[in-house]
Amino acid sequence: MLRLVLILLLLPSLSQAACRQALSLGLDVSGSVDDQEYRLQLDGVIAALTAPPVQDILFLQPDAPIRIHVFEWSGPVDHTVIVPWTALRTPADLAQVTARLRTHTRAEQAPTTAIGSAILAGFSALEQHSDCWKRTLDLSGDGENNVGPLPESISDGLRPSDVIVNGLVIGAGDLGGDDERFMDVKRLSSYYSANVIRGPGAFVEVALGYEAYAAAMERKLLRELASIVLGSTNLPD
Template sequence: MIRPIAIAASFLGSPAACDCRQALALGLDVSGSVDQAEYRLQLDGVAAALQSPEVQQLILSEGLAPVRMAIFEWSETHHQRILVNWTDIRVRQDLARIEANLSSVTRSNAPQGTALGSAMQFGADLLAQQSECWKRTLDLSGDGKRNLGPHPQEVKNELSRSGITINGLVIGVDDADQSDQRTVQVSELTAYFTASVIMGPDAFVEVALGFDDYKAAMTRKLIRELESLSLSEVGRTTRP
C-alpha cells in the first residue's frame, strides 16, 4: 500500500499549491561504458517505471500540485542532451507522452568520458529553473566513476546551499558469471556515490545489479522519492 503524502489542507489553499509539488530531473549515463543495448534498457526502464501503478498513484495524487519532470543524458563535460524538457504531470496522458518521447529517442554520438561532476552541475542548473517547486530532486544514474571534468565532491560542496537533493542509481556490470566482481564493483560505486555525489534531505543511493535490473531499481527509486515529500519538507522548501 502506498502511504499518502502528508500535506496540510491549509497549505493546499496557499498560492504555492498552484505551482509544482516536486521537480524531478533524471540524468542518464551514456558514456563509453554503456553500449547500445544498455542505452535502450535505461530509456525503456524509465518509461516502464513511470507506467507502474505504484509510481502513477504517487505522481497523480488528486488535489495536489503536479510533479514536474525533465530527463537528460550525460557523458563528457560538454555533453548533456535533454530528452524530455520540463513537463507537468497531471494526468496519465502526460506520462504516456513522456513514454512515447523516450521510445522515439535515438542515441546521439556522445563522447566516451564520464564527467559526473558536470552532470551534477547541469542537473542543478535545470532545477534552478524550478524554484517554485516545493522540493527539487536530481536523479543521476551511472555505472562508473568520474574520469574527467570537475570532481563530484567539489561540485557537491559548491551546491551545498542550493536546497536541492541529489540521489544516485548505481549500475553494476551485467555479466552474471562475474558475480564476485559485480558485488565488489557495485559496493565500491555505491560508496563513491554516497561520499561524493548524493546530498540533501533524505538523499540515498539505489542499486541496479545490471542494466537488466534498471527498470526495477528505477521504480523503487521513484517510489522512495515521491513518498519522501513530508509536510516538514514542504515547509522547509517554500519558506522565504
Template sequence: MSAPNLGSLSAVMLIALTSVAQASCRQALALGLDVSGSVNETEYSMQLNGLASALENPNVVNALLQPGAAPVYISVYEWSGPVHQNLIAPWLPITSQAALSNLITTLRHHARPKMDVSTGLGPAMLFGAELLHAQPDCWRRTLDISGDGIANTGPLPRDISLPDQITVNALVIGPGSTRPLGESQEETTGLVAYFEARVIWGADAFVEVAHGFADYEAAMTRKLLRELEGLSLVHAR
C-alpha cells in the first residue's frame, strides 16, 4: 500500500476549513422535545430546564462561541401527536453570550401548551427536517429528537423519507429510578434499540441516553458537546 500524499491531504483539509470559515452558518441545530402524555409536568420542567442548563455549561458555551468561527443556529420545538408541534424558539444565530442568554431565558419562561397525548415521532421528525430546510447555507444540519417512548401514531418513523443532507440524533429518556433497576435497564435497552433502528439518520448519527428525566441535563450536555466538537466531512444516509 502506498503512503498517503500528505500534501494532497493538507490541501483537502485547507479547502474544507476555508469552506467552513466562509459559511454563514457553521451548524443548524433543531431540538425537538417530547411533550406527549407520558411526560408529566415535573418531567416537562426537567426537560426544558435541563436543556437550558446544558446550554449554560461552560464547555458547551465555548463550543458554541468559538472565536472566529461562523455561528451555530439553534431552533427549539416541542412535539406530541401527528399535528401537534409547537415552536418554542425560532432560528437564532448564537453569535454572542447575549444571544445565547436570550435563548436560555426563552426556554426557562416557556409555559407548556395543551397538546395531544399521543407520540407522533414520524411527524416530529418531518417538522424538524422542514425547519432545517430553511437553513440551506449551514455547513451541517442536525436534528435532535428527545423521546421517552416509541411512536404510537403515524406516520411512523419507518414510513417517512428524510433528506440525505441532514443528520438525526436522538436522546432517549429511560424510566430511571421510577422502575426497579432490572426493569428500567430492560426498557431503556429496548428504547435505544428502537431509536437506533427507526429514528436516527446519517452516517455519524448517534443515540445518547438519559436515565430518567433527572439525568436529562447531563445527557443533553454530553450530546451537545459531541455534536459541536468538530465537523464531519462526509454526510450520507
C-alpha cells in the first residue's frame, strides 16, 4: 500500500508523457504447446491483467496510458496478432483486450520455435511507439530456438532505442515430477538469460508448468509496470 501511495504522489510529474509504456506480449504456440497449454496461456494473460494489483497500476494515469499488444509466434514467419495496440485508459479498454483473448482461435502455426524471429517481430511492433516512456517486449516460451536467426545473433543495432526484452519461461508439462520440471525450467531460464533478454534491468520470470503461468505472468507484470513510475525516482524499496 505504501508503494502505491508513493506512485500516486509521483503521478503529476508524469503528466507530460504521451504513453507510460508500450508492452508487447509474445506467446509461444509452437509444436511443443498443446491445445490445453495454449488455453492456459491465454487464460493466464487474462487472469494476470485483471488481477487487482495489476489493474491498480494500469489505470493510475489515464492521460498517459499503457499500450498493450499481444501476438503469438512459432516459426520464422508465423506471427499472428491477437490484440492490436490498445491504450488501457479504463476498465472498458481492458475488457476489450480480455474479450479478444477469450474468443481468439489458435491460428495454424509451424511446429518449430523461432525465438529470434519473434524478437524481430516484437521490435517491429514496438518501433512505432517511440513516444512511450518505456518500451518492453515479453516473450513466453517453453523451449530453445531451433530455426531461423539465433536470438543471440540479433545485434543491438536492430533493437529500437531503449526497448527492453524480458522472458517468461515455462517448464515442460510432459515431465515426470517437480524435480524434473525444476531442472528443465532452470536450464531454459539460463538459456533465456544468456541469449534472449536484453536491455537495462531485463529479467526472466519462471513458471514451473503451464498451470503456474497465470501467477508467473502476474508477478512479471507487477515488476515491469511498477518500474515505470518508480524507476525514475530515488525512492527506496
